[in-house]
Amino acid sequence: MNIPGVAILGCGLIGQKRSKTLAGAKLVVCADIDEKRARSLASGYPDCDAITDWRSAIYRDDVDIVIVSTTNNALVETSLAAILAGKHVLVEKPAARNVAELDSLIAATTLNKSVLVRVGFNHRYHPALLKARELVDSGELGELMFVRGRYGHGGRKGYDHEWRADPVLSGGGELIDQGVHLIDLSRWFLGDFSEIQGFAHTYFWHMPVDDNGFMLLRTAKDQTAFLHVSCSEWKNLFSLEIYGRNAKLHIEGLGGSYGVEKISFYKMLPEMGPPDTTIWEYPRGDNSWALEFAEFLEDIRLQRIPSANLQDARAALAAVEKIYKDSGYDYYA
Amino acid sequence: MNIPGVAILGCGLIGQKRSKTLAGAKLVVCADIDEKRARSLASGYPDCDAITDWRSAIYRDDVDIVIVSTTNNALVETSLAAILAGKHVLVEKPAARNVAELDSLIAATTLNKSVLVRVGFNHRYHPALLKARELVDSGELGELMFVRGRYGHGGRKGYDHEWRADPVLSGGGELIDQGVHLIDLSRWFLGDFSEIQGFAHTYFWHMPVDDNGFMLLRTAKDQTAFLHVSCSEWKNLFSLEIYGRNAKLHIEGLGGSYGVEKISFYKMLPEMGPPDTTIWEYPRGDNSWALEFAEFLEDIRLQRIPSANLQDARAALAAVEKIYKDSGYDYYA
Amino acid sequence: MNIPGVAILGCGLIGQKRSKTLAGAKLVVCADIDEKRARSLASGYPDCDAITDWRSAIYRDDVDIVIVSTTNNALVETSLAAILAGKHVLVEKPAARNVAELDSLIAATTLNKSVLVRVGFNHRYHPALLKARELVDSGELGELMFVRGRYGHGGRKGYDHEWRADPVLSGGGELIDQGVHLIDLSRWFLGDFSEIQGFAHTYFWHMPVDDNGFMLLRTAKDQTAFLHVSCSEWKNLFSLEIYGRNAKLHIEGLGGSYGVEKISFYKMLPEMGPPDTTIWEYPRGDNSWALEFAEFLEDIRLQRIPSANLQDARAALAAVEKIYKDSGYDYYA
């Protein structure tokens, strides 16, 4: 494989973002059920075709990687077909509307081991998260105790009429949207969760899906992730706090309306009292999408299982599904 | 009653703080099992006696109000005796080690209706909390949806050898200490909780009581309080966020090592998008103790049931007790 | 005059911004020596002509207001012609390259008193500045003592090859660019400056104009404006502090890369000590350009001399010119 060819299925905001961060590869075809949208995206790239039937994209010889950035209802069908066509797939989170759907995807990957599937948990590649990963791996925090996360936005007028408000298209509300990011990040640091408690509810928006999700997740060693996601947060917020026996990390902001991304490192001294404090800020924004894609190219080069994969998506969806059921949402009937 | 006389039982840090905020009353006697501590406190006030047997304080004719600021194990015994002696009582939170103990206190108050009992939930009188109360009562937030709270400190060397680490003296750890403040504040805004979920655990300190408590409390209308308290917080923190349909309040800091106290008011506009923001800061510290005591004097003058009373303490303790049981702490065997 | 017609001379960034904030008027013609730029701007508005010779714009019958947003060297020539053609003029700051140039413009206005000229000191219409104006006018600050201002940006690669670096086009560097804003705002609050001290210097950029200006300006009553502007500030900054005998105001940020705009009001108490603090934030950005233009329409309706006019520009330029001379810059030889 020389310069790999890429197909983008789904040319909305995420598809557009992906198209700009494909260094090392070449966008050859864009598919969207809305032809205008496909054309608009393709027009920015030389020799890039715009089509409305995604099926004709995945069988092309010049396509090596399929990026699936459709609405949630189409993630599995398209990814599955791409896998079966022998293409590597980068599917956006949550990768499916529920565990059952996702399992069909996982099953498909067992048929062709040479096909790699990465799930778009791009938050792992934000600069403050990478710094957190580095500090945790260095042992500076000691054994991890718990994680606290808050992630939310305030929606916009008519938010309850967008596709995310329709459970058939989305598979759920806030929990399956921003929630899976927080679950995945927490699990990335703490490991698998064996106890799932939580509560999802629709407080504000007139829609059948949840607008707030509260989570209390625990590993087998009783490490806790205490997480809240909301689309009635009013002031955009991203905050993740990671506590070790020796230090605390606090990641805030994701750039843009979420505020400058930064990470604070509070290091306890032997005598205790106020911690030593170092703060790194990232005012230039994140290049998480580019880093994530570059890592996928490297996965492919090395025939290496991607670090964010379908099992990670499954773990996040299992937590979401359990909480939806406990909260009386039945998206699965 | 002219100028009421006050007895302080328990001359530790809290007793000392109380002694300085008794405007409108007169401290006449201080009791502590440690005679030196009683003497030290009494010496700062004219004609104030220092004793070691608290019983001789509560029967004095010149004592109208008994402030009970002992370790938790002695709160009920002393308060009960004071009530039976016909004295008004200001008992520090949590007012008892558990619900059963507290119920004996509540029972005593039914015998003498003219005796008033206030529970020292002083956080309600912090300036940012009073401002929050005013804004919520004014209707600016609209219907309340949920509350998010984080409260913690980092302990100090040997913290696990202090009295709070001994369940016989304390009745529990972090949840019964800082936890009851967060529960009480949340309930003050949202009303009674009908669903109590949570998890208490001992992560860091070598002690038989919890050092962290995670709570997910819900009212009958599914309003949620999502609360975490910790004494392995490393950097002292107080944060309470109150969400209404139209606005958000964020209270941060309690002065001193918790940072300047402030409240941010994020008001949604009809067109949505970033909220109108006004922030009030209170750099001069709080006078919560003085306001709370002044209100108790007014309660007494008007023969009015205190706004923070034994029922409030009972509600907080019931939540704590439920979570302790669910988490495997058995302080009640 | 029904809906007034507007001509924009100079279709760069500022001209483009102006075109979007003309509520109550109608853009009828755009002029730029770069035809493509004129066309691009005009294409966004119905029935709007694009021309390269600005002269043909100012004599049109359907033009009532001429907005002059050219490079500094062309401000006077074009404004002068527009005035003589009987058109109202909104000329961007600094309105001229120096006082002598500006005086020719002022002279022209004496010939036709019905023509109004406003100078684009849009910073006066930022929400935090309007709030400051309101608080000062209300008397909350008491008599003003001094003002402290810091305003700067970090440039960009090649900044020293842009038109601002050429004194023939610009009339000077940082002092005549961001400097006149700070001078104007200070004078808006304190009144005329009778003593001008300062120092301009070129520290970083390879250009014949200053990149930093330090100012110490004083009114006849010794009220001081202590101001620094810089295009080697590295991190974009806007800060203006206004001190009265009873209170301090601190305005920070201008939105975007300058950070969220906000104003802090520090009110001294009779007992002194830490001040009462209220902060207002404006996360939705500024609409200063729209407000400024709306006020100009109102000026015209009422035949009222604009509040930001050529005399204000003259005061600012006089300070700049004095400091340039004292610092050895001779742009006037």
Place this chain on the structure above:
Amino acid sequence: MNIPGVAILGCGLIGQKRSKTLAGAKLVVCADIDEKRARSLASGYPDCDAITDWRSAIYRDDVDIVIVSTTNNALVETSLAAILAGKHVLVEKPAARNVAELDSLIAATTLNKSVLVRVGFNHRYHPALLKARELVDSGELGELMFVRGRYGHGGRKGYDHEWRADPVLSGGGELIDQGVHLIDLSRWFLGDFSEIQGFAHTYFWHMPVDDNGFMLLRTAKDQTAFLHVSCSEWKNLFSLEIYGRNAKLHIEGLGGSYGVEKISFYKMLPEMGPPDTTIWEYPRGDNSWALEFAEFLEDIRLQRIPSANLQDARAALAAVEKIYKDSGYDYYA
């Protein structure tokens, strides 16, 4: 010399602070014209004498180091006598009321070269300043361009009746108090100032000395220190910004009511745009007094001229004196 003996002349706030930070030495005598104050300080140290006549302290055999922390009017007389008695001297800033006074002290040191004199510019030893020194010395900032400083407090009721308000005791107002710190720090980074401009004025307090000082100081290479000090600042503030060709440092806070001390390091990238940002905070307060004294002990051990000495004090006082004269204060008649 084994453990050096220390005499403290002047037992006010500063003398008390010094007494607690004498590790490696022994306090043997305290002198104050107020006997009670001398006794109170001495009582905290074993075998420490309290006297009212400072002369008897400086001739004692067991005194090796004299700390002079008197009001400004007595700094020179006492230091001079101590030098002549062969004792090392740590004299608090400003070390004299004016240059002429200081020169007599400098002259005395030429008589006995083995006597070392350090001036108490303790701000150099604050953790954020030490970090700044380290970063500048490492070359990270490149050539320094300018420094911006703001330092002020809000006074307290009756401030204009304290000793600092009496020019006979103080030698001046705000400029000779907080001003010399900012001048010294700026000079520490930039080097000697050859041009001194500025303005001192009394805006608020009813006193014959200045309450505000504005400074524009320049080195021979036109590096500028742009400094303002104030005791009508209303909200306590310390801010020092240091600009190099490649980076900016911002030091804020001094602990306590000045806010947590911190230093931000803004590092320009080759592509320019928003800088890389790292922030260090020092929530545990400063140990500047202890570090400064330890360094003096080391000066003595090595017979090394102290890094903060009478020449540094002279440079600061010369700037102050020039500005006082230009501003019409004649403290020297």
